[in-house]
Amino acid sequence: MIEKEKLVKVFGAANVSYERATLDEYSRDMSFVNTVRPVCVVKPANAGDIQKIVNLANETLTPLVPVSSGRPHFRGDTVPGTGGAVIVDLSGMKKIILVDRARRVAMVEPGVTFEELIPAVEKEGLRLNMPLLPRKSKTVIGSILEREPVIMPRYQWDISDPLACVEVIFGSGDEFRTGQAAGPGTIDEQWAVGGVQKAPYGPGTASWHRLIQGAQGTMGIVTWASMRCEILPSLEDPFVVGSSNLDTLLELSSWLIRLRMVNECFILNNTNLAAIFTKKWPKDYQNLKDALPTWTLFYTVAGYEYFPEERVSSHIKGITDITQRLGVEAVKAAGGVSTNEMLKVVQRPSGEPYWKLRYKGACQDIFFLTINDKLGGQIGVMNDVVEKAGYPTSDMGVYIQPIVQGTGCHCEFNLFYDPGNPSELNRVRELSALAVKNLMAKGAFFSRPYGESAGMIINRDAATVAVLKKLKKIFDPNNVMNPGKVCF
Amino acid sequence: MALSKEVYKEFEDVVGEENICDDPAIMPSYYSTEFAAVILPKDTAEVQAIVKLCNKHKLQFRPICTGWTGVFPKGIILLDLRRMNHIIEINEKNMYAVVEPYVISAELQAELMKRGLNFCIKGAGTNCSALLRGHGHMDQTTSGDDRNHLAIEWVTPEGDIVKSGSLGSSDEWYCGDGPGPSIRSILTSAVPPGVTPGVFTKAAMKLYHWPGPARFPIVGKSPKYTLSEIPPNMMARYFSFPSVEKMWQAELKIGESEIAYELMGFNAAMVACNITTCNEEEEEVFGRISKEVQGPGFFIIIAGNSPEDFEFKKKVLQKIISDADGRSLKSVENPETEGILLCQCIRISASIRETFRAGGAFNSIPVMGQRDLTIKWAIGAGKAKEPLIKKGFIVDDGGAFFGWGVEQGHLGKTEIFCKFDPLNAEAKAAVEGWQKEQSKRALKERYFANTLASDDEVEHEIGPSLSNYHLWWRKLRAAIDPNGVTPGGGALV
Numbered sequence: 001m002i003e004k005e006k007l008v009k010v011f012g013a014a015n016v017s018y019e020r021a022t023l024d025e026y027s028r029d030m031s032f033v034n035t036v037r038p039v040c041v042v043k044p045a046n047a048g049d050i051q052k053i054v055n056l057a058n059e060t061l062t063p064l065v066p067v068s069s070g071r072p073h074f075r076g077d078t079v080p081g082t083g084g085a086v087i088v089d090l091s092g093m094k095k096i097i098l099v100d101r102a103r104r105v106a107m108v109e110p111g112v113t114f115e116e117l118i119p120a121v122e123k124e125g126l127r128l129n130m131p132l133l134p135r136k137s138k139t140v141i142g143s144i145l146e147r148e149p150v151i152m153p154r155y156q157w158d159i160s161d162p163l164a165c166v167e168v169i170f171g172s173g174d175e176f177r178t179g180q181a182a183g184p185g186t187i188d189e190q191w192a193v194g195g196v197q198k199a200p201y202g203p204g205t206a207s208w209h210r211l212i213q214g215a216q217g218t219m220g221i222v223t224w225a226s227m228r229c230e231i232l233p234s235l236e237d238p239f240v241v242g243s244s245n246l247d248t249l250l251e252l253s254s255w256l257i258r259l260r261m262v263n264e265c266f267i268l269n270n271t272n273l274a275a276i277f278t279k280k281w282p283k284d285y286q287n288l289k290d291a292l293p294t295w296t297l298f299y300t301v302a303g304y305e306y307f308p309e310e311r312v313s314s315h316i317k318g319i320t321d322i323t324q325r326l327g328v329e330a331v332k333a334a335g336g337v338s339t340n341e342m343l344k345v346v347q348r349p350s351g352e353p354y355w356k357l358r359y360k361g362a363c364q365d366i367f368f369l370t371i372n373d374k375l376g377g378q379i380g381v382m383n384d385v386v387e388k389a390g391y392p393t394s395d396m397g398v399y400i401q402p403i404v405q406g407t408g409c410h411c412e413f414n415l416f417y418d419p420g421n422p423s424e425l426n427r428v429r430e431l432s433a434l435a436v437k438n439l440m441a442k443g444a445f446f447s448r449p450y451g452e453s454a455g456m457i458i459n460r461d462a463a464t465v466a467v468l469k470k471l472k473k474i475f476d477p478n479n480v481m482n483p484g485k486v487c488f
Numbered sequence: 489m490a491l492s493k494e495v496y497k498e499f500e501d502v503v504g505e506e507n508i509c510d511d512p513a514i515m516p517s518y519y520s521t522e523f524a525a526v527i528l529p530k531d532t533a534e535v536q537a538i539v540k541l542c543n544k545h546k547l548q549f550r551p552i553c554t555g556w557t558g559v560f561p562k563g564i565i566l567l568d569l570r571r572m573n574h575i576i577e578i579n580e581k582n583m584y585a586v587v588e589p590y591v592i593s594a595e596l597q598a599e600l601m602k603r604g605l606n607f608c609i610k611g612a613g614t615n616c617s618a619l620l621r622g623h624g625h626m627d628q629t630t631s632g633d634d635r636n637h638l639a640i641e642w643v644t645p646e647g648d649i650v651k652s653g654s655l656g657s658s659d660e661w662y663c664g665d666g667p668g669p670s671i672r673s674i675l676t677s678a679v680p681p682g683v684t685p686g687v688f689t690k691a692a693m694k695l696y697h698w699p700g701p702a703r704f705p706i707v708g709k710s711p712k713y714t715l716s717e718i719p720p721n722m723m724a725r726y727f728s729f730p731s732v733e734k735m736w737q738a739e740l741k742i743g744e745s746e747i748a749y750e751l752m753g754f755n756a757a758m759v760a761c762n763i764t765t766c767n768e769e770e771e772e773v774f775g776r777i778s779k780e781v782q783g784p785g786f787f788i789i790i791a792g793n794s795p796e797d798f799e800f801k802k803k804v805l806q807k808i809i810s811d812a813d814g815r816s817l818k819s820v821e822n823p824e825t826e827g828i829l830l831c832q833c834i835r836i837s838a839s840i841r842e843t844f845r846a847g848g849a850f851n852s853i854p855v856m857g858q859r860d861l862t863i864k865w866a867i868g869a870g871k872a873k874e875p876l877i878k879k880g881f882i883v884d885d886g887g888a889f890f891g892w893g894v895e896q897g898h899l900g901k902t903e904i905f906c907k908f909d910p911l912n913a914e915a916k917a918a919v920e921g922w923q924k925e926q927s928k929r930a931l932k933e934r935y936f937a938n939t940l941a942s943d944d945e946v947e948h949e950i951g952p953s954l955s956n957y958h959l960w961w962r963k964l965r966a967a968i969d970p971n972g973v974t975p976g977g978g979a980l981v
Contacts, residue, residue: 102860103858182955183954185934185953192934195858198857203937203957207676208673208957210670306808314797315797369662373581404694405696407583408582445663446666461657461667464650464667471674487668
């Protein structure tokens with residue numbers, strides 16, 4: 001265990017907490033992982049502080065759990081997996097280090113939230129490729145490192161996007177910069193010659209950033225990250241297409257992305273759309289849900305600097321050819337909610353309360369990657385599981401996000417429940433574990449294994465686990481970084 | 489160096505007597521080194537068995553597929569993967585193709601175009617392996633570098649079969665990352681030294697929409713092919729600009745407007761080599777178009793998904809070119825020349841005419857990443873070529889460099905090379921000196937660090953200036969190749 005005096009010396013007394021109430025906040029989240037109270041919480045101010053705590057952890061074999069986003073947490077990855085842990089709370093590191101319009105890149109510290117970064121990039125004529133309605137306390141780096149799907153798949157060339165470069169303190173205590181940021185020279189020296197930290201690959205032939213993404217803090221602690229940004233459109237025209245036939249909407253979205261005609265593009269079922277857009281709870285929720293089609297595809301057509309109206313109209317004509325072939329119609333509202341309102345909402349973090357908590361106060365997400373051909377069967381499996389568990393199928397939210405320019409999709413089931421009702425809670429907990437098992441049998445790929453099911457997921461691929469363990473041994477030889485998570 | 493009869497027999501039992509050779513008269517046809525044997529496995533199982541045997545007997549091996557490059561220490565076993573030449577799957581809906589190592593880009597692209605799809609053809613040329621990592625002419629719309637691989641099947645240096653991403657968990661090829669941190673971080677096929685040890689036996693590649701015809705209407709005969717007509721909604725032009733700054737402004741706006749199917753920052757010399765069929769003609773055309781261009785420039789292909797889309801893109805292009813005082817090269821407006829360039833840049837990936845024909849060899853400094861930054865460096869590197877041109881050591885290309893935008897200008901690549909006669913020792917030394925000097929300047933002035941350097945340079949200069957990546961990579965190699973059977977990486981070009 002690291003001595004308190006040493007921590008106070010590094011961080012200052014105000015940034016080290018042993019208070020029971022504070023520790024309790026970090027000891028559990030809204031997932032079903034076991035409650036484990038950390039020993040203390042430290043709040044670093046910079047990369048130097050982070051390197052010191054990692055070195056101290058190695059000297060004393062103390063587990064470290066990095067946390068950047070504020071509460072509530074949902075996935076168990078920030079709850080200690082073992083006793084004696086120190087929480088490294090990065091939420092106070094809030095510098096927006098760089099926004100560069102010409103190179104379409106931004107660079108931030110780990111505590112910067114979407115709400116803080118969006119106005120800064122917009123001021124420069126840029127925008128972020130956002131996840132769908134992150135909670136207000138969600139940090140940009142937290143989201144990017146988790147490979148959270150983004151709502152503009154056309155701009156997701158690679159699954160690691162929009163991540164560009166990171167500076168990381170590996171579990172070994174060594175500092176490392178990935179991609180173009182690696183060097184030569186310091187970051188200041190790179191800026192002086194006109195360089196920015198944009199190209200993600202390297203140094204050398206490895207793509208080091210891919211090792212840090214998806215690791216849930218088990219490889220090291222990121223002290224800043226840069227990310228690619230997109231140009232802010234000068235004209236946007238949003239549409240929805242409703243249908244009871246999901247396959248039709250999947251085919252439509254495939255073509256829209258393949259032909260690069262749309263920016264935002266995702267599908268929600270009526271439960272989720274109502275959960276997001278109901279204004280007066282609880283009375284309007286059911287009415288809105290009933291007024292919505294079973295499935296709604298949302299997309300935006302955009303114009304930029306040159307002849308934006310012509311670009312938009314050319315794309316709309318192209319899209320109309322496809323919708324007519326498929327026998328569906330693009331419209332400007334669903335259930336009385338205009339598409340302009342929808343666009344405004346999805347381009348920002350969620351309002352308060354967080355949209356997943358509005359209906360019943362808690363939500364368990366089950367998400368995986370798949371391809372369109374398998375999606376119908378997987379939704380069928382999920383419906384079977386929830387029905388058999390006695391959970392109302394109509395209460396289950398579904399979010400389908402095409403990823404990586406149409407090479408696959410993220411499918412997410414949102415199980416809303418009342419956390420104060422033990423029977424509802426237990427039902428969701430039990431059905432979640434069963435659902436993961438049955439969905440895997442139906443070909444679902446749980447690329448981001450969290451919480452109670454992580455072991456079941458990752459053990460399926462023993463060969464990959466064997467390689468990952470070799471890598472872990474190199475970058476975190478004493479296993480001080482978030483032990484108990486992923487497969488470590 | 490030869491294998492003992494017993495060991496040879498063990499390998500022969502795996503692949504059959506037809507697919508193994510240790511004949512000293514035949515093996516040098518691959519490379520001028522003394523191989524212990526050349527083995528031609530037919531599938532993943534055979535590769536695995538061979539790798540296991542190499543570990544058992546502590547024998548070093550290197551795989552090659554189409555074989556552009558490679559470093560082969562004496563006594564090494566060569567795995568020639570030419571029998572692994574199958575297109576396993578083309579998934580049109582989910583836009584990926586799965587290939588074995590010896591599928592060449594030309595054949596995959598021909599199949600894809602029938603389905604309205606295309607993929608990143610690397611600058612090494614369409615006769616090279618389709619599963620290569622790298623950059624090419626169409627990067628603007630088909631991305632490049634390490635960003636087109638999805639799932640990969642990999643036989644590790646110890647002979648284990650690892651399937652990355654969705655392939656390992658659910659037997660599908662659409663994703664190469666996860667569960668958890670991505671082993672795609674170390675699965676990379678590039679030019680040695682430094683590539684992933686082991687053998688990639690299959691890989692899924694990302695595909696992209698192809699708005700052009702199922703097959704080009706090619707007429708003529710080798711070496712002069714052109715198109716009988718320019719396909720609908722497709723156009724190729726070359727624009728020159730009064731200055732590098734103006735050219736960059738236009739390139740930037742074209743990227744942001746997302747109108748280019750291809751944007752290749754050719755110089756006049758490269759236009760000349762691509763549209764001519766012999767050195768004499770090239771020299772004559774270069775002289776002519778050098779007078780026609782007003783400065784640096786780029787070649788661009790516009791391709792519309794519909795007549796409306798095409799008209800829109802042309803209109804935007806015209807505005808951007810006009811704002812940057814660009815001028816179209818009339819020679820390229822000639823439909824015959826335009827057709828040659830469409831074939832060269834889309835179907836052939838151009839490189840051979842650009843690199844080998846005039847001098848017989850070339851030395852290059854390729855730089856991936858931030859286009860405007862590398863252009864700044866390349867201007868100086870181009871000027872530094874001029875004394876070599878004056879002395880007659882290298883082919884006169886006006887001291888130019890070239891490059892292009894990647895992913896609609898988000899990223900880029902810049903490259904500069906010298907073409908020379910490899911039999912002229914003085915010229916060769918001068919080019920190597922230029923290469924070394926310009927790489928050192930790039931490092932000193934903080935533009936980039938050229939990792940394609942000697943072991944000594946990587947150890948003492950390049951590695952330490954790049955977060956000591958070489959030390960991490962070394963640890964990583966030791967961890968996945970404990971018997972050291974894959975020296976210097978596993979070439980797979």
